Amino acid sequence: MKGIIVAVNPNRVIGCMGDIPWHYSEDLKRFKKLTVGNTVIMGRKTWESLPIKPLPERRNIVITSQQIEGVECFKEIKKALAKSEGDVWFIGGAGIYEEALEYADKIDMTLVPDLVDEDGCVYFPKIPEDEWEEIMSKENEDNSKLIQKIFVRII
Numbered sequence: 550m551k552g553i554i555v556a557v558n559p560n561r562v563i564g565c566m567g568d569i570p571w572h573y574s575e576d577l578k579r580f581k582k583l584t585v586g587n588t589v590i591m592g593r594k595t596w597e598s599l600p601i602k603p604l605p606e607r608r609n610i611v612i613t614s615q616q617i618e619g620v621e622c623f624k625e626i627k628k629a630l631a632k633s634e635g636d637v638w639f640i641g642g643a644g645i646y647e648e649a650l651e652y653a654d655k656i657d658m659t660l661v662p663d664l665v666d667e668d669g670c671v672y673f674p675k676i677p678e679d680e681w682e683e684i685m686s687k688e689n690e691d692n693s694k695l696i697q698k699i700f701v702r703i704i
């Protein structure tokens with residue numbers, strides 16, 4: 550399984566000024582439940598934004614043209630995937646999501662209600678409707694403000 554996991558607001562914002570402009574423990578709990586024990590692939594800026602790094606109990610991979618000490622790095626997603634086994638989650642940011650839409654078979658999305666001042670924000674790409682089908686949309690069981698959506702690749 551290769552999945553994308555993301556939290557977005559109604560305008561598809563995923564982050565602003567190097568940070569995530571909302572905080573929901575229920576979303577972090579879901580993120581942990583799905584990713585622990587698996588490989589997580591992220592962009593260099595997402596790596597830099599992590600308060601605790603590496604993310605524990607997961608194989609952390611950073612996509613970057615640089616060499617970063619203390620974490621496994623690859624210059625391209627394709628090369629990282631060639632060296633990965635088991636379930637892989639693409640965890641952001643925008644450039645990773647954009648390219649990962651080609652490789653992923655599933656998107657696990659948390660829709661948050663927060664509208665934000667969009668200066669310096671980055672966005673989740675538009676999901677091509679002819680390639681993906683939404684198979685679930687329901688309230689998060691611990692917080693009804695959050696909507697959990699699952700999309701699967703259909704072609």
Ligand SMILES: NC(=O)c1ccc[n+]([C@@H]2O[C@H](COP(=O)([O-])OP(=O)(O)OC[C@H]3O[C@@H](n4cnc5c(N)ncnc54)[C@H](OP(=O)(O)O)[C@@H]3O)[C@@H](O)[C@H]2O)c1
Pocket residue numbers: 554555556557562563564565566567568569591592593594595596598612613614615624625626640641642643644645648671
């Ligand atoms: N809401 C969410 O679920 C979520 C999840 C993750 C992150 N975020 C937020 O998103 C923001 C960070 O995302 P971002 O889009 O600015 O940066 P990012 O994708 O995390 O990192 C960008 C860097 O990663 C490398 N990179 C990204 N995509 C690549 C690709 N396809 N091929 C090769 N290299 C690639 C490049 O590194 P080099 O420049 O080193 O070559 C690029 O400069 C932060 O605000 C973070 O908090 C939100």
